[in-house]
Amino acid sequence: MPRTPLIAGNWKMVLDHQQGTLLVQKLDWTLKDARHDYSAVEVAVLPSHPSLRTVQTLIEGDKLSIRLGAQDVSAHEAGAYTGEVSAAQLAKLGVTYVAVGHSERRQHHGEDDAVVRAKTARALAGGLVPIVCVGEPLEVRKAEQHVEHTVGQVTQALTGLSAEQVAGLVLAYEPVWAIGTGEVATPQDAQEVCAALRSAVAEQFDQASADAVRVLYGGSVKPANIASIMQQPDVDGALVGGASTDAGDFAAIVRFRDHPA
Numbered sequence: 001m002p003r004t005p006l007i008a009g010n011w012k013m014v015l016d017h018q019q020g021t022l023l024v025q026k027l028d029w030t031l032k033d034a035r036h037d038y039s040a041v042e043v044a045v046l047p048s049h050p051s052l053r054t055v056q057t058l059i060e061g062d063k064l065s066i067r068l069g070a071q072d073v074s075a076h077e078a079g080a081y082t083g084e085v086s087a088a089q090l091a092k093l094g095v096t097y098v099a100v101g102h103s104e105r106r107q108h109h110g111e112d113d114a115v116v117r118a119k120t121a122r123a124l125a126g127g128l129v130p131i132v133c134v135g136e137p138l139e140v141r142k143a144e145q146h147v148e149h150t151v152g153q154v155t156q157a158l159t160g161l162s163a164e165q166v167a168g169l170v171l172a173y174e175p176v177w178a179i180g181t182g183e184v185a186t187p188q189d190a191q192e193v194c195a196a197l198r199s200a201v202a203e204q205f206d207q208a209s210a211d212a213v214r215v216l217y218g219g220s221v222k223p224a225n226i227a228s229i230m231q232q233p234d235v236d237g238a239l240v241g242g243a244s245t246d247a248g249d250f251a252a253i254v255r256f257r258d259h260p261a
């Protein structure tokens with residue numbers, strides 16, 4: 001079964017709920033104009049938590065095919081965890097995807113591999129599809145340890161899951177040095193790590209789950225570079241930051257098949 005590409009927009013802490021709904025409306029109009037087939041290239045947006053409800057109301061009310069994602073989820077199931085948002089609460093809001101272990105959370109919120117593993121398991125138990133983010137900082141890349149580093153992060157995050165669970169989730173390779181810097185990894189850099197992550201899944205679980213798991217690239221993805229990245233055999237989509245907060249740019253990324261590589 002070929003893997004369906006996924007283009008997901010991580011809005012980070014950038015758009016409020018009004019800007020977010022406007023963006024989703026514009027995105028949908030633009031993609032409808034282009035007669036976009038959402039079953040051929042899946043599209044998701046990841047608003048901040050306070051915007052989820054408004055964006056979900058729009059998606060449901062207008063029967064849009066854009067999927068909803070969240071940027072984080074609690075490692076706890078329910079109860080006295082002030083400020084946390086549970087997987088069940090997100091699922092009830094119509095959320096499909098949730099980013100787990102984004103490098104900004106690892107860096108600024110002290111999330112280590114154990115937390116990422118707990119959040120991944122909790123997301124799955126709550127009926128969400130985790131987008132497990134991994135990526136190396138610049139010094140690790142310079143030391144040519146990026147494959148070991150990212151494979152280690154994935155192995156840790158997926159420990160304890162079943163092959164079936166792994167087959168259904170999403171991995172995202174986001175080199176830290178390429179996030180928000182304009183410094184995009186080359187298509188070959190993206191392919192090298194995405195292929196290594198897939199092989200690691202085959203080794204830790206089985207070939208069927210490795211063939212099914214989707215691996216995204218993230219880090220300064222723009223309309224001008226997406227087509228060559230998507231040509232790589234082990235890259236199944238993109239996790240887009242800055243460019244996803246502009247409806248025109250994000251639509252152009254979703255429509256990567258329209259541009260030359």
Ligand SMILES: O=C(CO)COP(=O)(O)O
Pocket residue numbers: 010102174178179180181182218219220221239240241242243
């Ligand atoms: O962190 C990212 C997506 O999760 C990438 O961000 P940029 O596309 O802004 O580099």
